[in-house]
Amino acid sequence: MIRGDSSDYELLKKWCATVPVFNPKDRFYSCEIGVREGLGSKIIMDVFKERLKGHPYMHFGIDPYGDRVYQHCDNQPNITWKGFPKGVAPTYPDEMYEQVVKDFEEYPMFNMIKMTDTQFMNENGHLEYFNFVHFDGPHMTKDVITEAVWFANRSVKGTRRFRPKMIRSKKVYNRSKYKHDQIMRERQSSSET
Numbered sequence: 001m002i003r004g005d006s007s008d009y010e011l012l013k014k015w016c017a018t019v020p021v022f023n024p025k026d027r028f029y030s031c032e033i034g035v036r037e038g039l040g041s042k043i044i045m046d047v048f049k050e051r052l053k054g055h056p057y058m059h060f061g062i063d064p065y066g067d068r069v070y071q072h073c074d075n076q077p078n079i080t081w082k083g084f085p086k087g088v089a090p091t092y093p094d095e096m097y098e099q100v101v102k103d104f105e106e107y108p109m110f111n112m113i114k115m116t117d118t119q120f121m122n123e124n125g126h127l128e129y130f131n132f133v134h135f136d137g138p139h140m141t142k143d144v145i146t147e148a149v150w151f152a153n154r155s156v157k158g159t160r161r162f163r164p165k166m167i168r169s170k171k172v173y174n175r176s177k178y179k180h181d182q183i184m185r186e187r188q189s190s191s192e193t
């Protein structure tokens with residue numbers, strides 16, 4: 001069974017179901033940064049494959065796995081993950097990656113990219129646009145802002161940002177939203193001149 005670790009899946013489903021798809025002429029691209037066991041990606045793909053009715057569709061799941069030890073969020077020292085001492089976060093092993101690849105064998109649109117967000121962004125500057133992105137990898141403000149800027153430069157017309165109920169830091173959301181909106185305004189005014 002494909003499992004998740006969030007309490008926001010109903011919201012994710014709702015946004016996938018309601019975001020405009022603008023009858024895309026080209027391929028539709030969705031993406032999830034931070035896949036873990038795959039429930040977020042499953043929800044995204046289930047909703048869009050239904051909505052897109054056979055239209056060319058590709059989904060990227062980006063996650064390095066490999067039991068990396070990293071700082072998950074700005075206030076990590078104050079957080080207790082179930083089964084771990086205060087401030088110590090879980091890690092995600094390569095066996096999880098192997099299981100995810102197996103679990104999504106029936107999803108031809110699924111592309112598991114086993115690398116960090118930074119590697120992905122550095123290696124894929126040529127990608128032109130994304131229709132839907134779920135940011136659920138590293139939650140540090142600096143990382144989310146970097147992702148927001150990279151994807152804002154590639155997001156399609158009508159892009160909206162939403163803040164999950166469980167997000168621990170309003171600051172992370174507000175700062176990345178500010179950067180995102182600023183880039184969208186700049187893109188809008190340069191397309192008008």
Ligand SMILES: C[S@@+](CC[C@H](N)C(=O)[O-])C[C@H]1O[C@@H](n2cnc3c(N)ncnc32)[C@H](O)[C@@H]1O
Binds near residue numbers: 037040
């Ligand atoms: C909160 S979990 C993701 C949960 C998943 N979206 C779901 O619905 O179950 C965070 C994931 O981010 C991944 N991750 C950690 N650092 C990352 C990075 N720099 N780039 C991309 N993913 C990263 C971890 O390996 C972990 O699988």
